[in-house]
Amino acid sequence: MTQQSILLDGLPVPFEEGQTIMDAAMAAEIFIPHLCHHPEFKPQGSCKLCTVKASGRYVSACTMPARDGMEVENNSPDLNDKRRTMLQMLFVEGNHFCPSCEQSGNCMLQALAYELEMLSPHFNQFFPSRPLDASHPQVLLDFNRCILCELCVRASRDVDGKHVFSLSGRGITKHLIVNAESGRLADTDFSLTDKAAHVCPVGVILEKRKGFAVPIGQRRYDVDPIGMQVERLAHRTTTEEEI
Structure with missing residues (x-):
């Protein structure tokens, strides 16, 4: 079976079914800024610091399910300015x-x-x-x-x-x-x-x-x-x- 992956800042990042963008990024040791996310709790997306651009839309990385072929922008001047x-x-x-x-x-x-x-x-x-x-x-x-x-x-x-x-x-x-x-x-x-x-x-x-x-x-x-x-x-x- 072909491994599913997202394209995170141009880098192929694999993920398993049910994982979010945040899950996939952290498994690949790629940092997405966050405050309210914790690996032991169900995500709820309250702080919005983990906002990324996925397929052209602003979404919370901790709640957005990863989809095969999804193009995700994380470390960009625009997003980091919004986070600041x-x-x-x-x-x-x-x-x-x-x-x-x-x-x-x-x-x-x-x-x-x-x-x-x-x-x-x-x-x-x-x-x-x-x-x-x-x-x-x-x-x-x-x-x-x-x-x-x-x-x-x-x-x-x-x-x-x-x-x-x-x-x-x-x-x-x-x-x-x-x-x-x-x-x-x-x-x-x-x-x-x-x-x-x-x-x-x-x-x-x-x-x-x-x-x-x-x-x-x-x-x-x-x-x-x-x-x-x-x-x-x-x-x-x-x-x-x-x-």
Whole structure:
């Protein structure tokens, strides 16, 4: 049987039936920028950073099924410019101050900004007023950094079976909440051993009494750019302590 393949930036990339463009690219160790995609969860295409041009149409690589002979454009000036704009909007919609953040060097948002050569936020900062939740004995929640990727929502619902997190509101008012009458994480059955505790790509869910255990400069994306870590991203699991 002839191996099916797509043409990704002019390179033949094989795929198996049922795989998406993202699946095929990652199996071939070709990086497509993304934030909400995780190999353990069903894709939902919420961040749109993985937008590619397939047969002339803009589609999300994480949700678009690969088709034999499909021509896909990924690493182009046009697409990377659009991705930079999306990153700039994510930076200003939340409070992302990398030099003071515990996740600096381990943050996918920061790593993608470096990868795509985002030099400034460009837009005016929103500076949203979002609370911190330090009520839980093991975990601090910093809602200021949430990018609405829903990875913690999906992990808690689909893997942990606890439904600890959800999104509330619409449009610019959409935000992450804790499903407790009090709204406090301490009033849920959330645990540091939950899958949801280890999937945040930024710095919302932080283990207490652990910050800066690895010095800045020696962290995951300090050592190698995110674009060179495709194999790890393709096979990472939610048991990792740092995504």
